[in-house]
Amino acid sequence: MMNEALGHKTWCIPDLYMKEPGNMPTPSHESITLLNTGSSTAEVTMDLLFDHGRPSEKLEGIQIEPMQAKHLRMDHLEEWGLQIPRSVCYSAIIHSSEKIVVEYARLNWIDGAAQSFAVIPYYEN
Secondary structure, eight states, rough: SSSSSSSEEEEEEEEOOOOTTTTTSSSEEEEEEEESSSSSOOEEEEEESTTTTTOOOOEEEEEEEEEEEEEEETOOGGGOOOOOOTTOOEEEEEEEEEEEEEEEEEEEEEEEEEEEEEEOOOEOO
């Protein structure tokens, strides 16, 4: 086991966007992966900031146990009573009580072809 957790406590994802689901077998969607490599449970909150004057939203109570990962499908946030609007740009600021690693991934269907990518977001020490 490692001595110190990998990652950072504050992460920013400035470019989030979900296309309309369309009629493909797997709908266009995005996910945020939170990885805790440390020895303590990470308590995480996520502020979601929207374009077009929509009020911000907050996800609270996200817990990642030691040496575990949590994958959040942004189109499945029923646990928090939230529904992210489609075709609206938004951003996320992630705060963690412990160092974590964050990854953002998006799957889109464009002209019948799947486009998928993943990035490591901006972080602060």
